[in-house]
Structure formats: C-alpha cells, structure tokens
Amino acid sequence: MHDVVIIGAGHNGLVCSAYLAMAGLNVLVLDQRPIAGGAAVTEEFSPGFFNSTAAYAVSLLNPKIIRDLDLGGHGLKIVARPISNFLPLGDQGFLKVGGGQTKREVAKFSSRDADRLDEYQTRLRAIADVLRASVLETPPNVVAGSPLAAIAEFLKAGRVANRIRALGLDLQRDLLDLFTASAGDFLDGWFESAPIKAAFGFDSVVGNYASPYTPGSAYVLLHHSFGEVNGKRGVWGHAIGGMGAITQAMAKAAAAHGVEIRLSTGVRKVLVEKGRALGVETERGEVICASAVAAGINPKLLYLQLVDASALPEDFRRRTANWRCGSGTFRMNVALSELPDFSVLPGHQAAEHHASGIIIAPHLAYMEQAYFDARSLGWSRRPIVELVIPSTLDSTLAPKGQHVASLFCQHVAPQLPGGISWDDCRETVADLMIETVNEHAPNFKRSVLARQIFSPLDLERTFGMTGGDIFHGRLDLGQIFSARPMLGHADYRGPLAGLYLCGSGGHPGGGVTGASGHNAAREILRDFRRKRIAKAR
Numbered sequence: 209m210h211d212v213v214i215i216g217a218g219h220n221g222l223v224c225s226a227y228l229a230m231a232g233l234n235v236l237v238l239d240q241r242p243i244a245g246g247a248a249v250t251e252e253f254s255p256g257f258f259n260s261t262a263a264y265a266v267s268l269l270n271p272k273i274i275r276d277l278d279l280g281g282h283g284l285k286i287v288a289r290p291i292s293n294f295l296p297l298g299d300q301g302f303l304k305v306g307g308g309q310t311k312r313e314v315a316k317f318s319s320r321d322a323d324r325l326d327e328y329q330t331r332l333r334a335i336a337d338v339l340r341a342s343v344l345e346t347p348p349n350v351v352a353g354s355p356l357a358a359i360a361e362f363l364k365a366g367r368v369a370n371r372i373r374a375l376g377l378d379l380q381r382d383l384l385d386l387f388t389a390s391a392g393d394f395l396d397g398w399f400e401s402a403p404i405k406a407a408f409g410f411d412s413v414v415g416n417y418a419s420p421y422t423p424g425s426a427y428v429l430l431h432h433s434f435g436e437v438n439g440k441r442g443v444w445g446h447a448i449g450g451m452g453a454i455t456q457a458m459a460k461a462a463a464a465h466g467v468e469i470r471l472s473t474g475v476r477k478v479l480v481e482k483g484r485a486l487g488v489e490t491e492r493g494e495v496i497c498a499s500a501v502a503a504g505i506n507p508k509l510l511y512l513q514l515v516d517a518s519a520l521p522e523d524f525r526r527r528t529a530n531w532r533c534g535s536g537t538f539r540m541n542v543a544l545s546e547l548p549d550f551s552v553l554p555g556h557q558a559a560e561h562h563a564s565g566i567i568i569a570p571h572l573a574y575m576e577q578a579y580f581d582a583r584s585l586g587w588s589r590r591p592i593v594e595l596v597i598p599s600t601l602d603s604t605l606a607p608k609g610q611h612v613a614s615l616f617c618q619h620v621a622p623q624l625p626g627g628i629s630w631d632d633c634r635e636t637v638a639d640l641m642i643e644t645v646n647e648h649a650p651n652f653k654r655s656v657l658a659r660q661i662f663s664p665l666d667l668e669r670t671f672g673m674t675g676g677d678i679f680h681g682r683l684d685l686g687q688i689f690s691a692r693p694m695l696g697h698a699d700y701r702g703p704l705a706g707l708y709l710c711g712s713g714g715h716p717g718g719g720v721t722g723a724s725g726h727n728a729a730r731e732i733l734r735d736f737r738r739k740r741i742a743k744a745r
C-alpha cells in the first residue's frame with residue numbers, strides 16, 4: 209500500500225512525486241512508456257543521433273522547482289540561444305530577433321516599428337510578470353456550499369485582483385486584450401511591418417490549432433512569454449542533452465527522496481469505491497492500492513477512459529467530453545549531414561542563426577492561410593515550420609560534423625477530413641515539411657540522413673496526448689485559470705475524493721513548467737494534513 213500512486217511519469221508527475229516524497233510520503237509513479245519524462249524526453253532516433261523527441265525548447269520551467277529539486281545538482285544545464293529567432297523571408301531578406309540586434313533588424317523594415325519595440329516588450333513583460341506570479345498558486349476555485357471555503361477562495365481572488373490593480377489602468381487594458389483578443393489584432397495595433405509581427409505571432413499558433421486572428425490567440429502568445437533562461441526573462445534556451453536531461457534530473461531527484469518509478473506499466477483503471485479513489489489497476493491486471501491517486505495525464509483520458517462512468521456525476525462527464533483538445537502540430541526529428549545553407553544568408557558553417565529558432569512563416573496572413581488550409585484539406589499547403597538545430601549548442605546529440613534538427617510544424621488537422629487516417633498521410637506530410645525548409649535552404653533535403661515523424665495520431669499513441677494536444681487541452685479563456693480543467697475543480701481535485709490531476713490539464717496549462725505537478729502536490733499534502741486522506745500503514 210502506497211500513500212500516493214501517480215499515473216504518468218511526465219515531468220509534472222515527476223515533480224509532483226518529488227514534492228510528496230520530500231514531505232515524507234511513500235510514492236509510486238507508473239508510466240506506460242519505457243522511459244520517464246512524457247513529452248520531455250531525449251531518445252536516439254537513428255544510430256548515433258539523439259534529440260528531444262517532442263518538446264524541444266526550455267523557458268517555462270519554473271526556477272523554484274529547479275532549485276527545490278536541485279536539478280542542477282542532478283545534472284541539468286540550460287544554455288541560452290545566441291539569438292532567439294531567424295526568419296528567412298525570400299526576396300525580403302531575413303529578420304533576426306534577440307541577441308541585442310532586434311531594433312536594428314526591425315528597422316530594416318520599419319523604423320517606426322523599431323522605435324516601438326521597447327515599449328511593447330516592457331508592457332508584455334509587466335503583464336507576463338502577473339502571470340508568472342500566479343503560476344505556482346492554485347487559482348481561486350469556485351466552490352459551492354461551505355461559506356468558510358468560499359471566503360478562502362475570495363481571499364485568493366483578492367490577491368490576484370491586487371496584482372492586476374497594481375498594473376494601472378493602461379496595462380489593465382493591454383491585459384484584457386491579451387486574454388480576449390486575437391494575437392493578430394494585438395500585434396497589428398503595435399506594428400506595421402510583417403516580419404516582426406510574424407516573429408512574435410508565431411507564439412500564438414504554437415500548439416494552438418487556430419489562426420493568429422482567432423480571438424483568444426493573444427493569450428497563447430502571452431503564455432509563451434512568462435518563462436526565463438538562467439534568470440533572463442522571456443527567452444528560450446536548450447537543455448544540454450536535450451529535454452530528457454530535465455526529466456532525468458527530475459527522476460533522479462524523486463528517486464533520491466525515495467520515489468519508486470515503474471516504467472512500461474500502463475494503468476487501465478482507477479479503482480473507485482463509494483466516491484473515493486482507492487488505487488489503480490495496471491494493464492497487466494495488477495491492483496495497486498493507495499491512499500490517493502494523482503494523474504499527470506489529459507483530463508479526458510483520466511475521466512473518460514480510466515474512471516468508470518458510473519462513478520462520476522453525469523454533468524462532470526458531459527463537460528469533460530467537451531474539453532477542447534487538439535493541437536495542429538506535426539513534429540519531426542531529422543539527422544543532418546550538414547547545416548542548412550539559407551539562400552538569404554548563405555553558409556553552412558555554424559553561425560548564430562543556425563543556433564536560433566528558425567521560423568518559416570513570413571507574415572501573419574501566411575499563418576492564417578495555414579490554418580484555413582488545414583481546416584479544409586487536413587494540412588496546410590504552405591505550413592508554418594520552426595526549425596531548431598540543437599546540435600549547434602550541444603555536442604552530445606550528433607556525431608562530430610553532423611547535426612540533428614527538430615521540425616515543429618503547424619498547421620495540420622488533429623483528425624483528417626473524410627475519415628482518412630494519419631497512418632496513410634504521415635510520409636506525404638513529412639515530405640512537404642522538408643520541401644518547405646528546402647525552399648529556403650536548398651541543401652536541406654539532400655542533407656537529411658534519417659527522420660522520425662509524429663503526426664497528431666502518433667503524438668496521441670506515443671505519449672497519450674489526446675488529439676495530439678501538446679497542452680493537454682486548449683489554452684483559451686474557457687479553459688484557463690479558474691476554469692482549468694473545469695469551473696469548481698481548479699484546485700487539482702476532481703469530483704472523486706482522493707483523485708487529483710497533476711498534469712498540464714490543470715493550471716497553468718501546457719509547456720514544460722513543472723507547475724501543475726508542484727501545485728497539485730501542495731493540495732494533496734494539505735488533504736493529508738487535514739486528515740481528508742489517511743497515510744498508508
């Protein structure tokens with residue numbers, strides 16, 4: 209008998225387990241995959257070539273979690289990119305963002321936009337700070353019944369309101385826009401030249417199956433801005449050894465505190481009696497009893513597949529079935545014989561642009577068309593591709609002189625129209641992604657030595673990401689903060705006693721943050737302290 213059994217050794221499950229074990233609980237983590245880390249893992253996808261299999265860039269990982277779990281002491285080292293982004297623009301040349309060059313680069317297209325950059329960044333940063341301050345807090349929960357509980361939630365809401373009030377009216381207006389408007393409208397209000405809007409707008413379509421002009425997409429842009437690398441806010445970096453270095457460090461930290469991690473052990477059922485979770489049953493039929501169960505998996509997967517329908521309130525089930533899931537994401541890893549030689553910035557010797565996030569999407573209208581195409585055809589004829597070549601920063605990933613690259617591509621339809629299966633189109637779409645990069649770097653196609661492909665269906669099959677949703681559920685106003693995963697359940701507790709959500713389906717949502725795992729652990733420990741759950745004997 210365990211105090212807590214955790215379903216899923218994704219990074220959130222691992223973080224949750226470590227905090228629980230640090231507080232003295234006996235914790236078991238189970239994962240269906242043979243490797244811990246969920247979507248944040250490094251694997252050898254072709255002999256001698258290693259890469260972050262799915263998630264590939266680090267920024268959102270919370271510094272408190274890095275410290276508390278001593279991830280540095282367990283081998284984690286994160287490095288910043290020399291510049292953030294490089295956008296090849298065909299006839300128009302290119303745009304570089306970051307590394308102290310943004311103003312000069314943007315001025316190539318509009319001096320007015322260059323002059324506005326500082327103010328834009330300052331304002332976005334101020335609002336991202338408010339978001340950052342709430343990341344490790346349990347959102348105010350809407351509670352029915354107990355007046356005392358309602359008062360506690362009211363106080364929490366007051367704390368958030370105070371932070372927002374401190375912004376001042378002007379920034380509050382920006383905040384309202386960032387939570388409700390489209391990224392396109394927001395950026396059009398700031399800038400006139402297309403390339404900088406594309407560079408910033410890319411964040412609004414990452415994992416978000418939407419046009420940058422879809423209302424609410426500005427929030428996704430903001431969500432990608434609350435991170436930091438080694439104390440530098442708003443930038444993205446690389447974990448030496450790939451994203452698996454993060455989760456291996458987490459797994460080591462958890463194990464050092466006594467957590468048992470059992471791999472290749474899928475869970476097929478949460479055992480429930482009289483409205484309380486009592487443990488789990490594995491795919492192999494083993495029954496594991498625990499005082500509490502926490503799940504680091506998509507809420508839909510947990511409540512619609514692992515919990516018996518008769519154990520849940522009908523309304524809760526119906527709403528969970530309507531949980532909006534499905535990213536427009538197609539992910540590839542490629543082994544390369546040489547670096548891409550971009551027509552607009554020739555040379556295939558490593559340069560700063562090779563070590564950045566290379567965005568192929570020159571303007572917001574291109575991104576919008578990509579979405580429209582995917583809606584009607586299943587994938588965009590001219591997709592949005594971010595190419596990241598981590599071996600330019602990390603010699604552990606590829607043989608000397610060769611490279612590995614991540615292709616993070618949007619938009620594709622989570623489910624193809626006309627009942628067509630992704631199994632029949634995977635290779636065609638992978639060819640299209642390579643061609644798309646090749647248009648800008650004509651040596652790219654012939655430099656590809658091997659490739660690994662994840663369609664939305666593959667992401668679902670491999671990682672249990674329902675609809676290929678990289679965030680475990682859309683980040684829109686109806687599914688964030690107090691409404692994540694559902695109004696009344698934002699405190700990581702569901703309708704069943706002793707069953708908690710500790711994955712990205714809870715606040716603050718997707719990305720390698722560790723925050724949902726951290727926050728869920730705090731709530732679980734609170735219930736142990738209040739004797740709502742009894743420690744196992």
Ligand SMILES: Cc1cc2nc3c(=O)[nH]c(=O)nc-3n(C[C@H](O)[C@H](O)[C@H](O)COP(=O)(O)OP(=O)(O)OC[C@H]3O[C@@H](n4cnc5c(N)ncnc54)[C@H](O)[C@@H]3O)c2cc1C
Nearest residue numbers: 216218219220240246247263264265475672712718719720
């Ligand atoms: C292609 C892609 C690219 C991404 N890029 C980035 C990025 O660059 N940076 C970033 O910060 N974020 C990125 N993300 C998002 C980020 O990876 C996820 O939001 C994050 O990994 C979610 O972590 P998690 O611990 O909540 O869940 P997951 O990582 O999804 O882990 C859940 C775990 O549960 C296991 N599981 C599921 N069902 C069962 C079961 N029945 N029994 C046992 N185990 C089960 C799975 O095997 C998995 O290991 C990306 C995601 C994807 C898919």
